[in-house]
Amino acid sequence: MNGAAFAWTKRKIGRMVNAGAWMGLVLGSGLLAARTLVGAAEAQSAQAIADVPKMMQESDCFSCHRVNQKVVGPAFAEVAERYAGKPDAVSKLVGKVKNGGAGSWGELPMPPHPQLTDAQLKTIVEWVLAQKSKPSSDNKPAEGAKEYAYKLPDGRTLALNFPVFTANDHVTGSVFHGWEKFNSYCFRCHGTDAVGSEYAPDLRHSLESGMSKSQFITMMMEGRPDKGMPTWSGFFDVDDADQIYQYVKARSVGLVGPGWPSD
Numbered sequence: 001m002n003g004a005a006f007a008w009t010k011r012k013i014g015r016m017v018n019a020g021a022w023m024g025l026v027l028g029s030g031l032l033a034a035r036t037l038v039g040a041a042e043a044q045s046a047q048a049i050a051d052v053p054k055m056m057q058e059s060d061c062f063s064c065h066r067v068n069q070k071v072v073g074p075a076f077a078e079v080a081e082r083y084a085g086k087p088d089a090v091s092k093l094v095g096k097v098k099n100g101g102a103g104s105w106g107e108l109p110m111p112p113h114p115q116l117t118d119a120q121l122k123t124i125v126e127w128v129l130a131q132k133s134k135p136s137s138d139n140k141p142a143e144g145a146k147e148y149a150y151k152l153p154d155g156r157t158l159a160l161n162f163p164v165f166t167a168n169d170h171v172t173g174s175v176f177h178g179w180e181k182f183n184s185y186c187f188r189c190h191g192t193d194a195v196g197s198e199y200a201p202d203l204r205h206s207l208e209s210g211m212s213k214s215q216f217i218t219m220m221m222e223g224r225p226d227k228g229m230p231t232w233s234g235f236f237d238v239d240d241a242d243q244i245y246q247y248v249k250a251r252s253v254g255l256v257g258p259g260w261p262s263d
């Protein structure tokens, strides 16, 4: 973000996002800082991230994995469960993360990681294998557990599983950050304000015609390089992807208009 836009947005954002997210934004001139400090509500997971081997934070693992939730790849706690007590688990998984590939959990491939040494991979895999599923009471509410009903401009009422607006009618910090990221990184192909362009599809239309959130995030992280869609894993993590999804979804149903997403 350049300095001028930053100063201009500062006052307004201050009202819209919680102090923690704002901190993330202040420190967020590097994406990594924004990533590890994602707001007070996420303090716990930020703490958990602090215990992760450093090379894992610096690599792309958290673009596609979470500890307790399947995203593009399996939840690390589930991986740990599957390989518990298997003597060759570490060497098998070191090879898998290094060379990439599909077939153990589904059709989607994991990209190879040739830049990590065997020693680094061993530390990482041992960390993965030490993860445990959280008791369900600690988990965030399952997706879709909570609903937010909105009246659309065309008169329909629609229930979403994330909030678009805060109590005082501003867009949430997540939707705002999604707007910011979309219009920094996606707009040059998918059009300013997500209206599509001759280079790439109108993503509002993709979501309106049935693309799910998980398909959206998978496409974003895996990319489709042969068709000109870049791979965003390693650059964005799962929380960033969530925010971009929320913004595009809010655009697709008409709750957020073009331009600065305010009231």
Ligand code: HEC
Residues within 6 Å of the ligand: 056, 059, 060, 061, 062, 063, 064, 065, 072, 073, 074, 079, 093, 096, 097, 101, 102, 103, 104, 105, 106, 107, 108, 109, 110, 111, 113, 124, 125, 128, 221, 222, 233, 234
């Ligand atoms: C672009 C998305 C993506 C990224 C980035 C990614 N993974 Fe994966 N990962 C996957 C997918 C998809 C699978 C399931 C592959 C399969 O079914 O065989 C997977 C599977 C795994 C497994 C289980 C493998 C098995 O055979 O059971 C481990 C362990 C793992 N990933 C660790 C990592 C680590 C560590 C990193 C970072 C160095 C990482 N992943 C980065 C998508 C990703």
Ligand code: HEC
Residues within 6 Å of the ligand: 182, 185, 186, 187, 188, 189, 190, 199, 200, 201, 203, 206, 211, 215, 216, 217, 219, 220, 224, 227, 228, 229, 230, 232, 244
């Ligand atoms: C360099 C151009 C380019 C950029 C930048 C880009 N995309 Fe794409 N994207 C494409 C193209 C081209 C396609 C269509 C690929 C195909 O034909 O399957 C696509 C397809 C997609 C799709 C699937 C749409 C559908 O209906 O199948 C999603 C989701 C997507 N992009 C998300 C994103 C997001 C999110 C960003 C920003 C983080 C982004 N893209 C940035 C070029 C781009």
